[in-house]
Amino acid sequence: MKMTLSQIAEMVGGSVKGRGDAVIEGAAGLSETTEKDISFLGNAKYASLLKTTRAGALLLSPDVDPEGRPAVALKNPFYGWAKILEVLEKDRRRVPLPGVHPTAVVASSARLGAGASVGPFTVIEEGAEIGDRTVIQAHGFVGHDTKVGRDCLLHPRVTIRERVRIGDRCIFGPGAVVGCDGFGFTTHEGRHYKIPQVGTVEIGDDVEIQANTTVDRAAVGVTKIGRGTKVDNIVQIAHNVEIGENCLIVSMSGIAGSTKLGNYVILAAQAGLAGHLTLGDFVQVGAQSGVSHDLKPKEVVFGTPAQPLKEELRTIAVTRRLPQLFEELKALKKKLNL
Numbered sequence: 001m002k003m004t005l006s007q008i009a010e011m012v013g014g015s016v017k018g019r020g021d022a023v024i025e026g027a028a029g030l031s032e033t034t035e036k037d038i039s040f041l042g043n044a045k046y047a048s049l050l051k052t053t054r055a056g057a058l059l060l061s062p063d064v065d066p067e068g069r070p071a072v073a074l075k076n077p078f079y080g081w082a083k084i085l086e087v088l089e090k091d092r093r094r095v096p097l098p099g100v101h102p103t104a105v106v107a108s109s110a111r112l113g114a115g116a117s118v119g120p121f122t123v124i125e126e127g128a129e130i131g132d133r134t135v136i137q138a139h140g141f142v143g144h145d146t147k148v149g150r151d152c153l154l155h156p157r158v159t160i161r162e163r164v165r166i167g168d169r170c171i172f173g174p175g176a177v178v179g180c181d182g183f184g185f186t187t188h189e190g191r192h193y194k195i196p197q198v199g200t201v202e203i204g205d206d207v208e209i210q211a212n213t214t215v216d217r218a219a220v221g222v223t224k225i226g227r228g229t230k231v232d233n234i235v236q237i238a239h240n241v242e243i244g245e246n247c248l249i250v251s252m253s254g255i256a257g258s259t260k261l262g263n264y265v266i267l268a269a270q271a272g273l274a275g276h277l278t279l280g281d282f283v284q285v286g287a288q289s290g291v292s293h294d295l296k297p298k299e300v301v302f303g304t305p306a307q308p309l310k311e312e313l314r315t316i317a318v319t320r321r322l323p324q325l326f327e328e329l330k331a332l333k334k335k336l337n338l
Helices: 005-012 044-051 077-092 309-320 322-335
Strands: 015-017 037-040 057-060 071-073 177-180 185-188 191-194 200-203 214-216 222-225 300-302
Touching: 005 015, 005 057, 005 071, 005 077, 037 077, 057 077, 177 200, 200 214, 214 222, 300 309, 309 322
Parallel strands: 037 057, 057 071, 177 214, 200 222
Antiparallel strands: 015 071, 185 191
């Protein structure tokens, strides 16, 4: 990357403070940067680092003093930082050449879009469709009659099973599995009998599902993930779950079968949702919380069982005082000869 600060400001939609002709060749954190790099401040509590950083330029919000350095000011520095790193990534990434690697196995009835790339030891089964410019890296698997949209990226060892539908510009991290069987069994005469999982999965445009996350196919019908939703590593999404648009599902969360999430829902790390629930739009569930009941739009909950955040924090505060209160109670009983 080699850009002037004015060019960076135009790219991220910010305004220049100081020398717009300052040339930037890279990006780094405030503590690791050099005079050729741009760095950013997204949290005011780290403002003291601006006095010692070697950064040649800064990316920050309009109310932060750049300490005399050239800077780009914008309302959301995190967004600007993401755009800069996007340029760096394109400069450094090795773009796979279109075509099929000699070790890949592609069924004769499968269809590959223009510019698609199929990596080593990948298997694409009968009737599958791969969109234009989609990249499937090494050891990928796309099952029969599955459709993967345009400009998608499937990292190594991604498995997309049969009859799944994937939108455009989706990203799947290494080891992600979409369309595996839901966990469906019935106990008959003392034995667990498998209930066939004959449904499918539909994933909207611009969804990212990161490493080793699993999305189960529906028992019947469809498991759905809406447009723009981002799912972290090691998440379990069970059969017939429906997730709305632009949700954030953080690592190690689990969503049991047939639960429905609205749009812009956030599940923090290790959140667990029971089955057959409904969470409204903009719900937020705190880390390690267990949700066992429906939640209305914009509710913020925490704890197990999950309670409104303020109530749960009050309960935690009182609980931590229990040893002290117990000692005070003993002293009071002794004083009263009880």
